[in-house]
Each structure stands twice: as structure tokens, then as C-alpha cells.
Amino acid sequence: MKVSMRHLGANMIQQMQHPCNECKGTGETINDKDRCPQCKGEKVVQQKKVLEVHVEKGMQNSQKITFPGEADEAPDTITGDIVFVLQQKEHPKFKRKGEDLFVEHTLSLT
Structure with a gap:
């Protein structure tokens, strides 16, 4: 000082x-x-580091994907984690119920 x-x-x-x-x-x-x-x-x-995030089928809204020890580093500190939180986006055609996808479609019978 x-x-x-x-x-x-x-x-x-x-x-x-x-x-x-x-x-x-x-x-x-x-x-x-x-x-x-x-x-x-x-x-x-x-x-700079590129992290590849794999979103597996059936993953839920608000589910987290964590990369331990990949956050910014500084001397004399413990390195944190990078956490991705999935946010489900509404789709105009498909609706999700649990792990299932539903689509409503009108069929003509001839």
C-alpha cells in the first residue's frame, strides 16, 4: 500500500x-x-475456449448442464463452474407433456 x-x-x-x-x-x-x-x-x-453443450432427448425445462472448474480463474481463488440452465421454448406445432411430444393434426377420411 x-x-x-x-x-x-x-x-x-x-x-x-x-x-x-x-x-x-x-x-x-x-x-x-x-x-x-x-x-x-x-x-x-x-x-478463449469453446464448450460443446449436448442437450439429450428427454431433458426437462430448467435442467442444468454443468462444466465443473471451467469458469474464469484468478490467482489464489477456487475456480467455479459454468452452468447452463435449459429453457423450453414454445413451439407452434408440438406440445410437450413430460418426456413426450404431442402434435394435433386433422386427417381427412376418404
């Missing part, structure tokens, strides 16, 4: 604390020669 003081007026001084530019408030620094060239000492690397 960096402490700075400034005079506000007669007999008044303001003292402020803010994170230093070197460690950004973490209290540790990494020498330039020891820094990883990929993360540049930040301890994390920005990376």
Missing part, C-alpha cells in the same frame, strides 16, 4: 492509502527476469 498525505488548510492534513503501481495491492512483486512471457507476471493467461 502506498500512503500519501496532503495539506488541506490550516491545521488539517489528509492521509490516503491506495495500492502501489508495482504490486497493485497484492504485496508481492515478480522480478522482470523471472516473469513468464505469456502472462507477464499476472499469473493468468487470457484464453
